[in-house]
Amino acid sequence: MHDIGIYGLGVMGENLALRAHDVGLSVAVFNRTKDKAFALAARVGNPRFEAFAEPAAFVASLRRPRLLLLMVTAGPATDAAFEAVLPFLEEGDVLVDGGNAHYEDTLRREARARQARIAYVGMGISGGELGARTGPALMPGGDAEAYTRIASRLEALAARLPDGRPAVAYMGKSAAGHYVKMVHNGIEYVFLQLLAEAYDALRNVYGYASVELADAFARANQGPWESYLIGLVRHILTVPDPETSQPLVEQILDVAEGKGTGLWTAEEALRLGVGGSTFAAAVHARNLSRERDLRLACAEACGEPWHRPEALPAYETWRDALHAAVLIAYAQGFALLRRASETYDFAVDLANVAQVWQSGAIVRIRFLANLERNLRRSPETSHPLLFPEIWEFVRERENALRSFAAWAVRTGMPAPAHLAALADLDGLRRRRLPANLIQAARDAFGAHTYRRIDREGSFHTSWPDPEGREIPRPRS
Template identity: 40%
Template sequence: MAQARIGLIGLGTMGAALALNIAEKGFPIAVWNRTTAVTRAFAAGAGALAERIVPTETLADLVAAIAPPRAIILMVPAGQAVDDQLAALAPLLDADDLVIDAGNADFHDTSRRNAAGLPFRFLGMGVSGGEEGARHGPAIMGGGDVADWARVADVMTAIAARAEDGTPCAARMGDAGAGHFVKMVHNGIEYADMQMIAEVYGLLRDGMGLDAAAISRTFAAWNEGALKSYLIEISAIVTAAADPHTGRPMVDMILDRAGQKGTGRWTAIEAQHLSAPIPVIEAAVMARNVSARLDERLAGQALFGPAPQPCALAPDTLELALIAGKILCYAQGFAMIRAASERFGWTLDLPEIARVWRAGCIIRSAMLNDMAAALAADPSRNLIMAPFFADLIETAMPALRQVVSQGAAAGHALPALASGLMWFDGMRTGRGTANLIQAQRDFFGAHGFQRIDGLDDPHGPWAGTV
C-alpha cells in the first residue's frame, strides 16, 4: 500500500540527514540505498522517527511505497551516477511522477537532463548547509517548472532553515538548471569568504604574532558586529579548540593544504563564459590550488627567502578590511547571477536569493539582510553602488588598502583581498587604460576601436609603420 509522501535514494551522509529531517517534520518517507545493509542500518538507527520511515530493498519497492503522483529525491554523487539512476527509474515511474536531483550537480547537466525528454518530471535542487544543515534546516534552491516546485514546496519549506524573521530559506530560483547554478555561485562565494578569513588569520598569526587563543577571541569579537556570520563563528570555535593528542591548538596541527570538490572551480570557469568578473572567487580557487603544492612551496621558501615578516596592523583595521572584502566578493557573485539570468532567460530574483542565503547555508551572515534590501531597491545596480554599501565601503576601504599594501610589503600572500581591491579600483575608474589595448589590437589585427569624439574613423594611422 502506498504510504510515503516522498521518497529518497542515497543514504550517504547528506541523504541520511535529509531523510531524518523530512521524517521529523511529519512527512512519511520511503528510502532506498543500493546497499541494502545501509538501508536497514539507517532505519534501525532512526529511533522515534522510524515510524515515518519506510525502508525498501528494491527500486520497485521504493516506487510502490510512495503515494502517486510520486516525488523522489536523488542524493547520489553528481555526474554519471545521476544519469544511471534516472535510467533505472525510467521503466518504473509514470509520466507525472517527479524526480528531484538534490546533489551537487553541474547546472549544465541539470539543464541537459531537463531538456532530454525524460519519461517523468524532473527538478534540480541545490541544498546547502552540510550535514548539519541537511539534518536540521538547509538553504534550498530549486530549479525547474513552477508546477513541479509547487508539488513539493510544502516539504521543502518545512525542512528548510528559518531566517530570524521566520521566513523559510527555500525557494524556486528559475527554470531548468537555475537552482544548481545559484548553488554553484553560493559555493564560489563560500570559497572566497573562507579564503579572505584565512588571509586575515595569517596576518593575525604571522604578522602580529598572536597565538590561536588570541585569534579566537578576535574572531569571536568580530562575530558580534558587521561580520556576524557562520564562517566567522566557526573560525572562533576551531581556533579555540585543543588537539586531544598533544594539547596544542588543533588548528596548529593541521597541514595547510586545502581540499576542494570543484564547485568553486566551476564558478570561475562559468564566469569566464559569462564575461562576469569575479576576481575574488578566482583568487580563492587559485589559492587552494597553490596550497596543494606544498613541496613546491617549501622549495620556494628555501630558495627565495624567509616566511612572511611581522606586520603591525590593528585588529580593528583587519576587521574593516574583511568587511570591505566581503562586500566586494558578494557584489561580484550577485553580478554573475544577474549575467546568467540574462544569458539563460531565467529571471532570477536577486533579493530572494539573498533571503534564501540568510540561514541554513555556509555563507549565511547578518549582512545578507541588508543585501536583500539593497537588491530589492534596485536589482539592476551593482551592490557596491547601493547607498548603504557604498557608505560602508567608503568607511572600510582605507583599511583594505592599508592591509593589502602593508601585508604585501611584508611578504604575506593576500590574493583574495588584493583581487577585491584591484577590482574595486577598476570599477571606480572612469578613464582606464583599455584605450592602449584597443590601439594594440588595431595595430596587429585591424580590430578597430571607438573614438571618444564620435568620429567614424575606426582605425589608427599606424599601417605600415613596422
C-alpha cells in the same frame, strides 16, 4: 503512502531523511547498497520511515504527486540513479536532484526528463551534515509549476529565518537552482580564503596566541557581519590537538583541497565577462597550497618573503578590511547571477537567493537581510554596490581594506583575495580604464579594430611598426 522518497544515503542523504522524519513527513529510502537503507530504517523504528530493496517498489510507495529526491554524488552516479527511477515515474511526478551537479548536466537531464513527461528540479542544498539534519538552505530551480506541487514539503525540510520564513524559495527557470548553488560555493571559497589571510596576518605576522586569535574572530563576528564561517573559524581556533595539546589547526597540513565548484564559478565569470577576480584568486590560492614541495624548495633556495613592516595595523583595520572584502565577494556573486540569468534566461530571483542564504546556508551572514530588502525594493538595480545602503557598508571600510592590502604587500604576506577585492572595487569606480591602450595594441599587431569615444563604428589604423618593418607589396 510516503510523502518523500530519498535515493542515496550518504552523509547528506541520510541526514535529510532523518530531518524529513523529524518534521513529520513520511519517508521512503533507497540506497544502492541496500543493507544501509534497511539498517537506517531499523534504527528509526517507525513505519513512517521505510526502506525498499527495488526502485519500482520505492517509487510506487510515494503519494502523488511524487517527490523523489536524488542524493547521490554528482556525475555518473546521478545519471545512473536518474535512469534507475525514471521508468517508474509518471506524468506529474517531480524528480529533484539535490547533488552538486554542474548546471550543464542539469540542462541535459532536464531535457531527458521532459521527454518522459517528468518534471525535473535541480536543487542546491547548503548546510553540510549538521545543516541537513537540523534544517538546510534549499535552492530549487526548474519548472515553476512543479515547484508549487512540492513546495510545502520542501518548506518543512528547510531551516527557518529569524522572521519565521523558510530557507527555501524558487530560484528560477531551468538549471537556476544548481547555478545558484555553484555561485554559493564560489563565495564560500572566497570567504574561506579571506579568513585564511586574516588568520595568517594575526598568527604569523602579529604573533597572536590561540586565545587571542579566537577572541579577534569573535569580535569580528558581530552586527551585520555575524556569519556562520567567521563563527566557525573562531571555534576551530579553540580546539586542541589531543596528541600534542597544541591548537589542532596548527597540526593540519597547509594543503587546501576542493571539489571544483569554486573553479566552475571562476570559469563562469570569465565566460560571461563579469568581474570574478575574488573567485579566481581563491582558486589560485588553493592551487598554490597544493604545490607544497615547490614552495618548500623555493623557500629554501630563494628565502621566505617576510619583511619587517613599518608598523602593525590596528585591530580595527584588520577587521574592517575583512568585512569589506567579504561584502565585495558577495557583490561579485550576485553580479554573476544577474548576468547568467540574462544570458541563459534563468530568470533568477535574486531577492529569493538573498532570503534563502540567510539561514541554514554555509554562506549565511546577517547583511544578506539588508541586501534582500534592497533587491525586493529595486530588483532591476544592476549591481549590489549601487544600493546606497550596501555601498555605505563598503565606503566606511574602504580605507581599512586599502591599508591592510598595502601592509600585506610591504610585509611579504600573500593576500590574493583581499587584493583582488580591492582591485575590483577600484576598477568598478573608474570612469576610464587603460583598456584603450590594449585595444590600440591589438589593432596594431592584429588589425582587430577599435571603437572611438567621439563617434560610432569600428576603426583601423596603419600603426608604425616598432621594428621598422613594412608589409611587402605583391610582386608584379
